[in-house]
Amino acid sequence: MDSIAIQGGNRLNGTIPISGAKNSAIKLMAASILTDQPLLLTNMPRLADTKFLGQLLRQFGVEVTERDGADGQETLFHAREITSTFAPYDLVRQMRASFNVLGPLLARTGHAKVSLPGGCTIGARPVDLHLQALTALGAEIELDEGYVTASAPNGLTGAEIEFPFVSVGATEHALLAAVLATGTTVLRRAAREPEIGDLARCLVAMGAKIEGIDTDVLTITGVTALGGTTWSVIPDRIEMGSYAVAAAMAGGEVRLTRSRPGLIEALIARMVEAGVEVIPTEDGVIVRRDPAVRLKAVNVTTEVYPGFATDLQAQFMALMTLAEGESIIHENIFENRFMHAPELMRLGAEISVHAGEARVTGVEALHGAPVMATDLRASVCLVIAGLAARGETTIGRVYHLDRGFERLEEKLSACGADIRRIGGDGHEH
Ligand code: UD1
Numbered sequence: 001m002d003s004i005a006i007q008g009g010n011r012l013n014g015t016i017p018i019s020g021a022k023n024s025a026i027k028l029m030a031a032s033i034l035t036d037q038p039l040l041l042t043n044m045p046r047l048a049d050t051k052f053l054g055q056l057l058r059q060f061g062v063e064v065t066e067r068d069g070a071d072g073q074e075t076l077f078h079a080r081e082i083t084s085t086f087a088p089y090d091l092v093r094q095m096r097a098s099f100n101v102l103g104p105l106l107a108r109t110g111h112a113k114v115s116l117p118g119g120c121t122i123g124a125r126p127v128d129l130h131l132q133a134l135t136a137l138g139a140e141i142e143l144d145e146g147y148v149t150a151s152a153p154n155g156l157t158g159a160e161i162e163f164p165f166v167s168v169g170a171t172e173h174a175l176l177a178a179v180l181a182t183g184t185t186v187l188r189r190a191a192r193e194p195e196i197g198d199l200a201r202c203l204v205a206m207g208a209k210i211e212g213i214d215t216d217v218l219t220i221t222g223v224t225a226l227g228g229t230t231w232s233v234i235p236d237r238i239e240m241g242s243y244a245v246a247a248a249m250a251g252g253e254v255r256l257t258r259s260r261p262g263l264i265e266a267l268i269a270r271m272v273e274a275g276v277e278v279i280p281t282e283d284g285v286i287v288r289r290d291p292a293v294r295l296k297a298v299n300v301t302t303e304v305y306p307g308f309a310t311d312l313q314a315q316f317m318a319l320m321t322l323a324e325g326e327s328i329i330h331e332n333i334f335e336n337r338f339m340h341a342p343e344l345m346r347l348g349a350e351i352s353v354h355a356g357e358a359r360v361t362g363v364e365a366l367h368g369a370p371v372m373a374t375d376l377r378a379s380v381c382l383v384i385a386g387l388a389a390r391g392e393t394t395i396g397r398v399y400h401l402d403r404g405f406e407r408l409e410e411k412l413s414a415c416g417a418d419i420r421r422i423g424g425d426g427h428e429h
Contacts, residue, residue: 002402004395004409006386007418008368011252011291014415018240018259018284019045019406020233024195026097027172028202028231029053032062032077033104034180035206037228042074043258044233048402049095050075056091056098060084060105071232078228082109089115089146095403099127100169103177106139106150113149129163129170136161137177137185158183158222166191166304171218172199179208181222190218193305194263198234205229237263238311239405242380244268244287245315246412248276249322250387251291254415256284266308270316273298274323297325297362302332314340314381321349322388323362331356340378343371347389368393373400380405387417394422 020043029050032039044050046066054064054075061083065076085105092098092115105112117127131141134150138157142149158181161174171191176199178185190196192214200213206229209221240256241264247254248271261268261280268278268285274295277288289295297320302310310333320327321344331337338358341351346369350361368391373379379401386393395401398421401408409419420428 001396001424002398003422004383004398004401005420005422006368006383006393006395008366008386008389008391008393010250010387010416010418012247012250012254012387012412012415012417013252015255015257016243016411016415017257018235019043021045021195021198021236021238022047022049022404023238024198024234025050026053027100027176027195027199028233029057029077030100030104030176031199031203031206032057033060033079033082033101033108034176035226035228036080038076038078039206039228040074040076040230042069042071042230042232044073044075045236045406046073047404047406048399049097049404052095053098056087056101059087059091060101085109085112087112087114092117097169099130100173100176102130102148102150103134103173106134106152107156107177107180110153110155111151113147116146116148127169129167130173133161133170133174134177137174137181156181158185158220160186160188162188163190165189168193168196171196175200175203175210175218175220178220179203179210179222179226180224183222185220185222187218187220188216190216191304192216194234194237202229202231205231235259235263238309238377240264240284241267241309241312242315242384242405243411244271244278244285245312245319246384246387247287248289248295249319249384250417251289252416253286253288255281255286259284261285264312266306267312267316270298270300270308274319295319295323297323297327297360299328301330304333310334310337311377313337314377315384317341317351317358317360318344318381318385320360321351321363321366321385325362327360327362329358329360331358339374340381343374343378343382344385346371347385347393349385365390367391370394370396373397376400376404380408383408383412383419387412387419
């Protein structure tokens with residue numbers, strides 16, 4: 001199994017181009033099932049998760065062609081004919097979001113059998129809201145031996161759906177199913193994450209009728225068929241936020257490009273409060289920090305968008321380990337999402353965790369040590385901490401990192417980081 005070795009202490013100076021968003025790409029890929037016309041996704045990140053979902057789509061008969069385009073990597077999806085509507089456990093368990101193929105398969109063919117998901121080990125993460133939404137749209141759903149079998153022989157029907165709380169996945173799933181339903185669907189307390197806006201706009205470009213995009217009420221008027229389109233995946237705000245925090249933690253000056261500062265406003269506000277200089281630019285931000293000046297501790301509470309993203313909580317906690325004072329971090333979205341805390345403590349951080357709250361008391365310095373990645377965002381938090389720690393940090397189980405960060409070592413090395421990948425055979429890559 002690969003690991004990553006970092007010799008900490010180097011400043012970061014340079015430019016990092018931000019890739020297309022993983023969390024948008026995988027939903028857009030699922031949308032390709034809805035049409036027999038080609039869907040071309042540009043600005044596609046090449047990640048373990050997108051590769052994996054590509055394999056699952058091929059199982060359904062979707063042609064998937066990866067290629068280099070004028071604007072970077074792109075992938076053409078063509079679901080001319082759906083030849084299978086079965087998603088086996090072995091494939092779905094590897095990536096929770098692949099469960100979201102259920103709605104589009106059902107909407108296109110009237111039937112699907114999809115395994116219940118696995119995914120990151122951050123809390124229970126049930127799919128009850130997804131199934132309630134599909135049921136409201138007229139699907140008949142049976143749960144048996146870990147599988148969901150859904151059918152709607154006469155098609156789905158529009159409905160009023162009020163989610164009991166905000167769920168990104170359930171909102172997207174309902175949207176993907178409702179675009180081909182008969183009649184009007186209203187989704188209340190819908191999630192407003194930018195990736196949902198991206199999906200909704202792409203669906204509109206394919207011929208869907210959706211009102212209220214970027215608000216918490218989405219109104220969808222079903223159409224009988226969707227067409228193809230070419231769509232550029234929105235920049236990855238979590239990748240951008242992670243590198244912004246990395247630059248702040250290591251010190252130096254890094255320009256993040258091919259993105260939008262508006263996507264990480266809540267993070268920028270907290271970073272500025274802590275004493276980091278963050279300058280918005282036309283296509284990203286410049287993050288500047290003099291490492292001789294100590295950062296101040298600030299408190300953070302994770303919230304649904306546009307609040308502080310749960311996917312940036314681990315990274316921000318890493319930053320706070322070196323700040324002056326005590327920082328209180330509340331995790332509101334997921335239970336059990338502080339698994340990075342004990343690993344940061346191995347590097348010398350002082351953190352105490354009680355239920356959904358972590359208290360971080362800043363220390364003068366972190367010291368390199370072997371640590372273990374537990375989930376995707378936790379792994380990048382350990383990379384960030386390793387960049388600032390004295391000596392060598394090695395991070396095991398980096399397959400988590402490969403799920404969501406494209407060419408991470410290359411992007412950080414280009415800014416002066418001493419970071420290497422060590423293969424399972426013990427050799428450097
Ligand atoms: C998505 C993102 C993930 C991010 C999260 C919150 C993708 C692929 N993943 O995950 O990176 O951290 O949004 O911004 O886009 N819940 C239920 N029942 C359900 C659905 C969710 O109880 O049917 C709970 C979850 O356990 C969690 C909360 O609702 O506690 C929010 O989850 P949700 O917004 O659905 O997150 P995901 O779509 O899984």
